[in-house]
Amino acid sequence: MADGLTTGTLECLYTGSVWAEGPLWVPSSQTVRWSDIPNNRILEFHPGTGATREYAQDVEFTNGRTLDVDGSVVQCSHGRRRVERDKDGTVTGLVDSFQGHRLNSPNDVVIARDGSIWFTDPPYGILPGTREGHEGEQEYGGCHVFRLDAASGTLAAVITDLVHPNGLAFSPDEALLYVADTAGPGYGVPLRIVAYEVRDAVCGPGRVVVELPDGQAADGLRVDVEGRIWTSAGPAVRVYSPSFELLASIDVPETVSNLCFGGPDGRDLYITATTSLYRIRTSTRDAAGLNVPPTHH
Ligand code: MG
Numbered sequence: 001m002a003d004g005l006t007t008g009t010l011e012c013l014y015t016g017s018v019w020a021e022g023p024l025w026v027p028s029s030q031t032v033r034w035s036d037i038p039n040n041r042i043l044e045f046h047p048g049t050g051a052t053r054e055y056a057q058d059v060e061f062t063n064g065r066t067l068d069v070d071g072s073v074v075q076c077s078h079g080r081r082r083v084e085r086d087k088d089g090t091v092t093g094l095v096d097s098f099q100g101h102r103l104n105s106p107n108d109v110v111i112a113r114d115g116s117i118w119f120t121d122p123p124y125g126i127l128p129g130t131r132e133g134h135e136g137e138q139e140y141g142g143c144h145v146f147r148l149d150a151a152s153g154t155l156a157a158v159i160t161d162l163v164h165p166n167g168l169a170f171s172p173d174e175a176l177l178y179v180a181d182t183a184g185p186g187y188g189v190p191l192r193i194v195a196y197e198v199r200d201a202v203c204g205p206g207r208v209v210v211e212l213p214d215g216q217a218a219d220g221l222r223v224d225v226e227g228r229i230w231t232s233a234g235p236a237v238r239v240y241s242p243s244f245e246l247l248a249s250i251d252v253p254e255t256v257s258n259l260c261f262g263g264p265d266g267r268d269l270y271i272t273a274t275t276s277l278y279r280i281r282t283s284t285r286d287a288a289g290l291n292v293p294p295t296h297h
Helices: none
Strands: 005-016 020-026 031-036 039-044 051-056 062-067 072-075 082-087 092-097 110-112 117-120 146-147 157-158 167-168 176-181 191-199 203-212 221-223 229-233 234-240 246-251 259-264 268-273 276-282
Touching: 005 039, 005 246, 005 268, 020 062, 020 072, 020 259, 020 268, 020 276, 031 062, 062 110, 072 110, 072 157, 082 146, 092 146, 110 167, 117 167, 146 276, 157 203, 167 229, 176 203, 176 221, 203 234, 221 259, 229 259
Parallel strands: 167 221
Antiparallel strands: 005 276, 020 031, 031 039, 039 051, 062 072, 072 082, 082 092, 110 117, 117 146, 146 157, 167 176, 176 191, 191 203, 221 229, 229 234, 234 246, 259 268, 268 276
């Protein structure tokens, strides 16, 4: 594609998932870790060897994950209805309830520079007939975006007006939080990305900045150092400018769920898409600093 954002061609690195999600570059192991949700396992691809191995199984349907400043991985578990930490293979819960009610099924997560953990809580892991968790009730009666103050353990509902909040990412200056809403026309809303101004850990009113055609959900998204939004969009990855113009569309042979920047220099884009993991070389890297850990202040 002659947009300057990607070079080379899309490579398929692994096939064998049922529904691949939640990719993350893990610097300590120089691997891409992701969830195969219906198979209830976590996989890792090692670009040095080209091999994929099963990192863990019977994981209670993990989904999205992100890197914390100490190098541990914070991930969502549909089955445990919680956000949890994997530190060197030891998994511990961080939060599983809001005002005395269980969470739905946390889907995706990011960590701000102040160390707070922001995550979405749609119902995909508790719906009737789900293959991505266990059937259950929506106990607090909504699908919120939450902010967990990791130091105090305080959980705050920061966004309550989306139908099915899913992927999320901050702008490089953390002044905006972008959240995908994957509910879609069946719920009376378009598939969309909504931007919220963030000030003092509180979100202002949402503004719809991207609408996507039916069937092309922005499930997972990332923001690069130039503030561009890289999002899943059906059988493609779309790239939007910081002013929300469509800059590029990368065709992928399967429906894309999510993506992450990674590789030794952070400029490889890894894409989870249904049964497979794909990679394409880019000219940029993640704003959240996968290879440059954020500084706490
Ligand atoms: Mg998701």
